[in-house]
Amino acid sequence: MKKEQKAADNPAAFERSSCPITNVLDLFGDKWTLLVIRDLVLGKRRYQELIVSPEKIASNILADRLKKLEDAGIITRQAYQQKPARYEYRLTQKGEELQPILEAIITWGLKYYPGTTIFPRIERY
Amino acid sequence: MKKEQKAADNPAAFERSSCPITNVLDLFGDKWTLLVIRDLVLGKRRYQELIVSPEKIASNILADRLKKLEDAGIITRQAYQQKPARYEYRLTQKGEELQPILEAIITWGLKYYPGTTIFPRIERY
DNA sequence: TATAGTAACTTGCAATTTGCAAGTTACTAA
DNA sequence: TTAGTAACTTGCAAATTGCAAGTTACTATA
Numbered sequence: 001m002k003k004e005q006k007a008a009d010n011p012a013a014f015e016r017s018s019c020p021i022t023n024v025l026d027l028f029g030d031k032w033t034l035l036v037i038r039d040l041v042l043g044k045r046r047y048q049e050l051i052v053s054p055e056k057i058a059s060n061i062l063a064d065r066l067k068k069l070e071d072a073g074i075i076t077r078q079a080y081q082q083k084p085a086r087y088e089y090r091l092t093q094k095g096e097e098l099q100p101i102l103e104a105i106i107t108w109g110l111k112y113y114p115g116t117t118i119f120p121r122i123e124r125y
Numbered sequence: 126m127k128k129e130q131k132a133a134d135n136p137a138a139f140e141r142s143s144c145p146i147t148n149v150l151d152l153f154g155d156k157w158t159l160l161v162i163r164d165l166v167l168g169k170r171r172y173q174e175l176i177v178s179p180e181k182i183a184s185n186i187l188a189d190r191l192k193k194l195e196d197a198g199i200i201t202r203q204a205y206q207q208k209p210a211r212y213e214y215r216l217t218q219k220g221e222e223l224q225p226i227l228e229a230i231i232t233w234g235l236k237y238y239p240g241t242t243i244f245p246r247i248e249r250y
Numbered sequence: 251t252a253t254a255g256t257a258a259c260t261t262g263c264a265a266t267t268t269g270c271a272a273g274t275t276a277c278t279a280a
Numbered sequence: 281t282t283a284g285t286a287a288c289t290t291g292c293a294a295a296t297t298g299c300a301a302g303t304t305a306c307t308a309t310a
Contacts, residue, residue, distance in 0.1 A: 014238070014240075014241065016179070016180040016181075017178070017179035017180050018179070018240065018241050018242055019160075019163070019179070019180075019234075019241060019242075019243070019244055020230065020231045020233075020234025020235050020238055020241040020242075020243065021159060021160065021163055021227060021230050021231060021234060022160060022180055023234055023238040023241055024230045024233060024234045024238070025156050025157075025159060025160065025230075026156065029154065029155055029156035029157075029159070030154055030155065030156075030267090030268095031150050031151065031154035031155075031268095032150075032154075032268095034146060034150060034154070035144075035146065035147060035150065038144070038146055046286080046287090047286065047287050047288075048285090048286060048287080051287095053142070054141070054142035054143070054144070055141040055142050055144075055147055056141075057269095058268075058269045058270070058271095059269095059270095059271095059287085059288070059289090060268085060269070060270090060288085060289070060290080061267095061268070061269070062288090063287080063288055063289080064267095064268095083276080083277060083278085084275080084276045084277035084278085084285090084286075084287090085276085085277090085286095085287090086277095086285095086286060086287075087286090087287075094237060097233060097236070097237075098233060100229045100232065100233070101226070101229040101230055101233060102146060103229070104225045104226040104228070104229040105145070105146050105149045105150075105226055106145050106146060107225065108145075108149060108222060108223060108225070108226060109144075109145025109146060109148055109149040110145050111222070112219060112222075113139070113145055113148040113149070115139075115143065116139065116143050116144060116145040116148055117143055117144075117145075118144070118145065119144055155296090155297095156297095157297095171257080171258090172257065172258050172259075173256090173257060173258080176258095182298095183297075183298045183299070183300095184258085184259070184260090184298095184299095184300095185259085185260070185261085185297085185298070185299090186296095186297070186298065187259090188258080188259055188260080189297095208305080208306060208307085209256090209257075209258090209304080209305045209306040209307085210258090210305085210306090211256095211257060211258075211306095212257090212258075
């Protein structure tokens with residue numbers, strides 16, 4: 001639906017409605033974004049670390065999701081070297097506070113998808 | 126990616142990986158499915174009740190999501206009259222147990238999307 | 251008998267997103 | 281000069297989303 005028509009119904013200028021769930025899903029409602037958050041929680045930082053996962057995320061999808069998360073203030077992108085510039089991604093406070101959502105999903109998933117197991121955190125110095 | 130190649134990497138035959146989050150997102154990782162669950166939690170039962178929401182879900186998307194949720198055992202579809210057959214949808218126990226996920230999303234959403242408010246439950250007899 | 255209304259969808263198709271796989275950039279190392 | 285690396289971008293086919301009209305199986309009304 002056109003943004004202008006939704007705006008008419010929606011004076012506070014949320015994208016689809018004033019429901020918090022709707023607004024969260026506007027950012028996280030796809031199959032990949034919360035998996036990127038998972039991997040950052042587990043300690044991955046660099047693009048090459050994030051691209052390696054059993055789910056085999058496509059590199060244009062990973063790049064797209066990282067950009068959206070950065071724009072939303074969920075993660076930061078920081079250079080760890082200069083020539084050439086290379087970057088690490090970290091969760092912000094806002095991003096860290098997504099963990100209860102992941103935990104609730106894990107709780108439900110472990111119960112209803114027997115045989116699933118939580119992935120280990122990677123060691124970081 | 127082809128299902129056969131993923132199956133090779135994935136002996137327990139999960140769609141993408143053995144992570145519980147991944148499996149939950151295989152069903153809920155889109156912008157609409159958790160909103161359908163929200164509306165069922167709020168007491169909506171019939172298709173015409175579910176189709177009316179500020180987010181203006183498309184009727185083919187609603188039908189598609191209800192079918193998927195029924196196939197996954199999250200909701201039931203029961204006739205409330207016979208001629209013509211007309212149906213109500215209810216959450217199963219498995220579906221009710223999604224509420225902690227919605228609650229975690231709401232908690233984060235209320236904090237980070239100021240001005241959002243939780244929708245009221247509808248009165249039911 | 252004809253017409254209108256209702257609820258629960260289905261359909262055709264355009265627009266958008268996903269995902270494959272190759273390519274690009276800006277460096278360093280050999 | 282060539283190869284390697286990390287972080288993406290690109291072109292394009294396949295899949296999904298979403299619009300809006302249509303269908304089905306009934307009942308109500310004139």
